[in-house]
Structure formats: structure tokens, C-alpha cells
Amino acid sequence: MSTTDTPARPAPEPKPRPAPIPDAESAPFWAATLEGRLLVQRCAACGHAQLYARPHCLVCRGPVAWEDAAGTGTIYSYTVIRQNPSRSFRHLLPFVVALVDLDEGPRVMTNIVDSPPEAVAIGARVKVTFELVSEQAAIPNFQLA
Numbered sequence: 001m002s003t004t005d006t007p008a009r010p011a012p013e014p015k016p017r018p019a020p021i022p023d024a025e026s027a028p029f030w031a032a033t034l035e036g037r038l039l040v041q042r043c044a045a046c047g048h049a050q051l052y053a054r055p056h057c058l059v060c061r062g063p064v065a066w067e068d069a070a071g072t073g074t075i076y077s078y079t080v081i082r083q084n085p086s087r088s089f090r091h092l093l094p095f096v097v098a099l100v101d102l103d104e105g106p107r108v109m110t111n112i113v114d115s116p117p118e119a120v121a122i123g124a125r126v127k128v129t130f131e132l133v134s135e136q137a138a139i140p141n142f143q144l145a
Contacts, residue, residue, distance in 0.1 A: 015087040019134035026053040028066045033138040038069045038128045040104050051106040071128035072145065073102040080117040096120050100142055114143045 022030040029052070032039045040051045045062030057064055078098035084090055096112040098120070112120050113129060126142035133139050 013087075017088050017131070017133050017139070020137045020139075022136055023053075025055060029053055030137040032066075032068075033130055033140060034132075034136075036130055036138075038071045038102075038140055039066045040069045040102065040106055041065065042067050042104075049102075049105040051102070051108055069128075070103050073100040073108075073126055073142070075099070075112070075120065075122055075124045075126060076101045076107060077122060078112065078120055080120075098126075098142070100126055108140075111139075111141045112143065113141045119144060 020026070020030060029039050040049045041053065041057075041064040042049050043057035043060060043062045043064050046057060046060045048057050048059040050058055050064070051069075054064065056062065076099040078096050080094050080096055081089075082094045084093060089095070094117050096115075096117050098110055098112050099107055100110055101107050112126065113131075125145040127145045128140050129143050130138035131141055
């Protein structure tokens with residue numbers, strides 16, 4: 001049998017997207033994502049907003065508490081991923097990875113979804129959407145506003 005006679009193998013099914021494992025500090029954040037809410041930490045002493053979970057303020061080391069974020073922001077920078085050998089991401093190609101400045105201040109790395117890559121631009125306004133990846137968490141992605 002020559003290679004031209006070999007039947008094509010079906011493409012492997014996509015693997016589930018990697019899911020975060022909540023710990024004591026991040027558990028409130030991930031629980032809120034399951035409710036469709038985006039949280040940031042706010043310092044009680046200086047008012048600094050931060051994301052991701054930390055035990056204290058990065059600016060003054062004061063105590064922090066979780067608060068709801070508006071879920072909106074602006075694209076600071078982005079890139080289009082056109083190749084990815086991972087079965088968890090191959091079926092998403094091409095996809096956009098972006099740095100988004102939340103209206104509350106923190107900058108987050110995320111995906112821009114539900115838009116063709118050529119529609120994405122630096123300075124574009126975005127709003128949060130959530131992708132369920134486990135019973136414990138949903139990944140915050142963003143879409144053009």
C-alpha cells in the first residue's frame with residue numbers, strides 16, 4: 001500500500017481548554033466568574049485597584065478587598081496567534097491575545113473573542129464575556145463593545 005492509498009485519519013478532537021485551579025486567595029475571583037461577574041481587588045488604605053489575587057496591596061502593602069468591576073476596558077496591545085500545535089487551542093485559530101486596560105485600572109492579558117482578528121484595534125473598547133472551563137471557573141475573555 002502506498003502513502004497515497006492510506007486513508008486519512010480524522011483530526012483529533014479538541015482537548016478542553018486548561019482550567020485554573022482556585023486557591024484560597026483567588027477563590028472569590030473564580031467563584032464570581034461563574035456568576036458572570038468580574039472582580040478586582042481594591043486597597044482599603046490607598047485605593048489602588050489590582051488584579052490578580054494577592055494577599056495585600058502592591059503599592060502600599062495595605063489590606064485589599066474584592067469589588068465588582070464594570071467589565072469594560074480598552075485594548076492596550078494585541079497579537080494574532082495563527083499557529084498553535086496544542087489541541088486545546090488549534091481549533092480556535094486564528095485567535096487574538098490582548099492586553100486590556102480595565103476601566104478600574106488593572107491591565108489584564110486575555111483573548112478577544114467573537115470578532116475577526118482584522119476588526120481588533122489598539123484603543124478599541126471591549127466588554128467582558130465568560131468562557132466556562134470547569135465547574136470551578138470561567139475564563140474572562142473580552143469582545144468588542
